Amino acid sequence: MRALANFYREREPAILGGGFILSLILAWQSVPSLVSLPQGISLFFTTPVEVIKAFHQLVVQNQIQSHFYVSAVEFIVGLALAILVGLPLGLVMGRSKILDAMLDPFVTAFNATPRLIFLPLLILWFGIGIWSKITIVFVGAVFPLLINTYEGVKNVDRVLVNVVRSFGANEWQTMKTVVLPNSVPYIVVGLRLAIGRALLGVVVGEFFAASRGLGYMIANAATNYKVDVVFVGVTIFMGLSLILTYFVKKLESRLSRWRPETAKNF
Amino acid sequence: MVPCIQASDVTLTFRPKDREAVTAINGLTLEVARGEFVSIVGPSGCGKSTFLNVLLGLLKPDKGEIQLNGKRISGPGEERAMVFQEFGLLPWRTVLANVELGLELKGVAADTRRKRARGLIELVGLTAFENHYPHELSGGMKQRVGLARALVTEPEVLLMDEPFAALDAQTRDLMQTELLQIWDRAKKTVIFVTHSIEEAAYLSDRVVIMSARPGKVKEVLRIGLPRPREYEMRLSPGFNEIKSRIWSTLKEELVTRIGGDGAQR
Amino acid sequence: MALRDRYYEHQRPILGTVSVIGFFLLWEWLLTSVVTVDPFFLTQPSKVAAAAKELFLGGAIWQDLAVSSKAFLWGFSAAVIVGIPTGVFMGWRRRAEYTLDPFFTALYASPLVALAPLLIIIFGVGLTGKVVLVFLLAVFPFIFNAFAGVKSTDRLLVNVVRSFGGKEKDIYWKVILPSILPYMVAGARIAIGRGIVGIIVGEFYAASEGIGFAISRFGDTYRLPEMFAAILVLMILAVVFTEGLRKLENVLAPWKIGQEAR
Numbered sequence: 001m002r003a004l005a006n007f008y009r010e011r012e013p014a015i016l017g018g019g020f021i022l023s024l025i026l027a028w029q030s031v032p033s034l035v036s037l038p039q040g041i042s043l044f045f046t047t048p049v050e051v052i053k054a055f056h057q058l059v060v061q062n063q064i065q066s067h068f069y070v071s072a073v074e075f076i077v078g079l080a081l082a083i084l085v086g087l088p089l090g091l092v093m094g095r096s097k098i099l100d101a102m103l104d105p106f107v108t109a110f111n112a113t114p115r116l117i118f119l120p121l122l123i124l125w126f127g128i129g130i131w132s133k134i135t136i137v138f139v140g141a142v143f144p145l146l147i148n149t150y151e152g153v154k155n156v157d158r159v160l161v162n163v164v165r166s167f168g169a170n171e172w173q174t175m176k177t178v179v180l181p182n183s184v185p186y187i188v189v190g191l192r193l194a195i196g197r198a199l200l201g202v203v204v205g206e207f208f209a210a211s212r213g214l215g216y217m218i219a220n221a222a223t224n225y226k227v228d229v230v231f232v233g234v235t236i237f238m239g240l241s242l243i244l245t246y247f248v249k250k251l252e253s254r255l256s257r258w259r260p261e262t263a264k265n266f
Numbered sequence: 267m268v269p270c271i272q273a274s275d276v277t278l279t280f281r282p283k284d285r286e287a288v289t290a291i292n293g294l295t296l297e298v299a300r301g302e303f304v305s306i307v308g309p310s311g312c313g314k315s316t317f318l319n320v321l322l323g324l325l326k327p328d329k330g331e332i333q334l335n336g337k338r339i340s341g342p343g344e345e346r347a348m349v350f351q352e353f354g355l356l357p358w359r360t361v362l363a364n365v366e367l368g369l370e371l372k373g374v375a376a377d378t379r380r381k382r383a384r385g386l387i388e389l390v391g392l393t394a395f396e397n398h399y400p401h402e403l404s405g406g407m408k409q410r411v412g413l414a415r416a417l418v419t420e421p422e423v424l425l426m427d428e429p430f431a432a433l434d435a436q437t438r439d440l441m442q443t444e445l446l447q448i449w450d451r452a453k454k455t456v457i458f459v460t461h462s463i464e465e466a467a468y469l470s471d472r473v474v475i476m477s478a479r480p481g482k483v484k485e486v487l488r489i490g491l492p493r494p495r496e497y498e499m500r501l502s503p504g505f506n507e508i509k510s511r512i513w514s515t516l517k518e519e520l521v522t523r524i525g526g527d528g529a530q531r
Numbered sequence: 532m533a534l535r536d537r538y539y540e541h542q543r544p545i546l547g548t549v550s551v552i553g554f555f556l557l558w559e560w561l562l563t564s565v566v567t568v569d570p571f572f573l574t575q576p577s578k579v580a581a582a583a584k585e586l587f588l589g590g591a592i593w594q595d596l597a598v599s600s601k602a603f604l605w606g607f608s609a610a611v612i613v614g615i616p617t618g619v620f621m622g623w624r625r626r627a628e629y630t631l632d633p634f635f636t637a638l639y640a641s642p643l644v645a646l647a648p649l650l651i652i653i654f655g656v657g658l659t660g661k662v663v664l665v666f667l668l669a670v671f672p673f674i675f676n677a678f679a680g681v682k683s684t685d686r687l688l689v690n691v692v693r694s695f696g697g698k699e700k701d702i703y704w705k706v707i708l709p710s711i712l713p714y715m716v717a718g719a720r721i722a723i724g725r726g727i728v729g730i731i732v733g734e735f736y737a738a739s740e741g742i743g744f745a746i747s748r749f750g751d752t753y754r755l756p757e758m759f760a761a762i763l764v765l766m767i768l769a770v771v772f773t774e775g776l777r778k779l780e781n782v783l784a785p786w787k788i789g790q791e792a793r
Binding site: 012013016017018019020021024044097098100101102103104105106108109110112113114116117118119120121123124125196199200203204207208215218219221222223225227230233234237238241242245 | 542543544545546547548549550551554571572626629630631632633634637638640641642644645646647648649651652653724727728731732735736743746747749750751753755758759762765766769770772773774
């Protein structure tokens with residue numbers, strides 16, 4: 001009995017947290033056997049087991065794979081473009097007062113606005129092929145990357161810049177030895193936010209302008225009242241964001257070995 | 267003989283964007299001989315650190331100039347190195363990589379700089395910690411790294427900007443003794459900025475007392491204590507007399523400064 | 532010299548204004564005098580301004596804004612009412628944190644917008660579907676910011692107030708509330724952005740009115756000046772809200788919390 005109590009005490013967060021999620025799923029599963037749902041609701045109702053069955057079905061039919069492939073390409077290309085543009089621009093804006101002053105109004109305005117409102121425009125420009133989604137992913141992801149890189153550059157300790165300059169470092173060496181390393185933790189935070197925005201772009205972009213992709217699959221299933229398929233899609237997106245977030249956090253702690261323990265959580 | 271450092275009529279005014287211009291130093295003239303240990307004391311904001319930054323070559327004076335070995339200082343150079351008050355260690359670099367910094371920026375090959383950095387890490391007694399990150403070190407250890415880093419490029423002149431201000435009293439005493447030993451061996455010219463009268467008196471050949479802002483040299487005091495300095499000297503009546511002489515000169519400036527601040531409001 | 536000093540004093544706003552005005556002038560000039568672009572593809576600022584005037588004076592946009600605002604306010608208020616107590620509770624009770632944190636973290640990390648089609652077929656294209664969507668997206672920033680606010684309350688300060696004979700009430704008013712407040716404003720700023728996403732997606736997906744519907748309808752009918760005008764209105768609103776809240780944050784927490792909770 002004591003051993004059991006100790007076991008619980010040591011793992012209390014995991015047991016409570018995992019237990020809660022597990023019991024939610026169980027409760028969800030047991031709803032139909034506890035109450036009989038009226039016609040109007042049962043149309044929109046599904047259970048975890050049915051979702052798993054639907055998932056299995058879609059895998060067998062090779063549907064998930066092809067939808068996933070399209071979404072993945074949009075996500076990766078859009079995010080890669082955002083990194084290629086956001087990081088250098090953030091660095092330059094952080095180091096040049098003039099460019100900063102000139103670009104800041106645009107960055108602030110676009111960052112405050114949910115970029116999804118540009119979707120109709122992007123559909124008009126790029127059609128419903130892959131490029132409208134790549135661009136919506138791009139405009140979603142580029143600003144968090146840019147702004148966090150900028151913050152990292154701006155928050156460089158003046159003393160450290162003076163240290164390397166006192167050793168005769170030029171602008172490029174200052175960038176390499178102080179500004180960039182200092183920005184890395186900020187950039188990783190930016191990446192974490194950017195991944196969220198990019199996924200949002202994929203989902204919503206595919207809702208409205210696609211004939212393939214997981215977002216399309218969800219929207220299409222909803223129209224046809226295939227609630228289990230909707231949940232398959234939603235679960236995949238949830239899983240993807242959790243996995244990606246996990247890896248970015250890993251990256252974060254790996255890249256910040258030099259930071260004191262207390263600062264790592266941020 | 268040409269003095270090692272010759273500052274003549276150095277004047278520098280800061281012009282911040284959103285505030286009024288501030289003249290930090292005004293007509294500062296000072297000569298320092300080769301191998302001399304000179305401390306600078308003065309009221310807060312009197313431009314001591316500004317003067318060090320001009321010496322380092324990070325700031326350019328509006329008027330006047332500083333010569334080093336008869337040549338005008340126009341930017342950072344390897345004859346000078348600074349030990350910073352807040353240590354200024356790059357937090358993402360290990361002790362070894364921090365000490366290597368100056369050589370790395372000069373483009374010295376990796377194995378050479380590693381060897382030289384290790385030698386200096388040994389000098390400051392941190393060999394066991396060369397792969398530690400700064401946040402894993404105590405304040406005293408961090409400043410030892412700062413000192414090793416400054417020495418690695420073999421500068422002639424060591425500039426020290428309140429290097430021990432962030433340390434506790436015991437560590438500070440220890441570091442002062444170590445600094446004197448290293449200075450004695452390496453024969454560097456040292457310009458040492460401090461707030462502590464005792465520290466200035468104990469370490470230096472001469473103590474420069476600066477006036478309140480805008481700073482210039484108010485008085486220079488030669489410290490007659492024999493070398494090598496011993497900790498016990500601090501307890502002697504002679505030492506107390508030196509301290510009180512510095513203090514009485516400094517006090518006038520502190521009073522001026524407080525009065526001046528009051529008038530501004 | 533004096534003029535130059537003046538310029539340096541206000542360099543940022545001057546350069547910012549110049550570049551924004553320059554951008555619109557260049558855009559106008561390029562499209563009227565340099566290249567001819569299909570008007571179904573791109574339009575110029577003068578036409579957008581004319582369209583904006585028409586939208587506002589004709590009154591069409593007000594109705595759309597009112598519809599969207601109503602859904603937004605309902606969802607947002609629900610998020611505040613549910614989110615803040617939940618977050619405070621999680622910060623206060625260790626077991627509540629252990630139990631709820633993994634579940635909420637998973638939901639917060641996920642693109643919950645993916646549920647939009649389902650919510651809309653369940654609740655219909657009217658108000659309710661959008662309200663639920665806004666609530667789902669906006670509630671988590673409040674939960675996690677209230678949580679972080681409580682967690683960040685300095686135990687030392689609690690003891691200080693106690694040591695001066697402060698009661699529970701004093702602790703709440705003098706320590707906990709000031710600690711949480713800046714977090715709440717930061718939470719609200721994030722929640723506003725997410726709430727607008729909810730409205731937009733809901734109205735893109737299925738609606739007959741609202742600002743999101745207006746934008747997508749203008750797109751479908753190739754009325755570019757109107758579409759740009761509507762987008763511009765939304766951008767201005769978003770900037771006013773988020774920058775206003777940022778200012779408020781600085782007023783409430785001049786010592787600056789420095790980092791956003793998640």
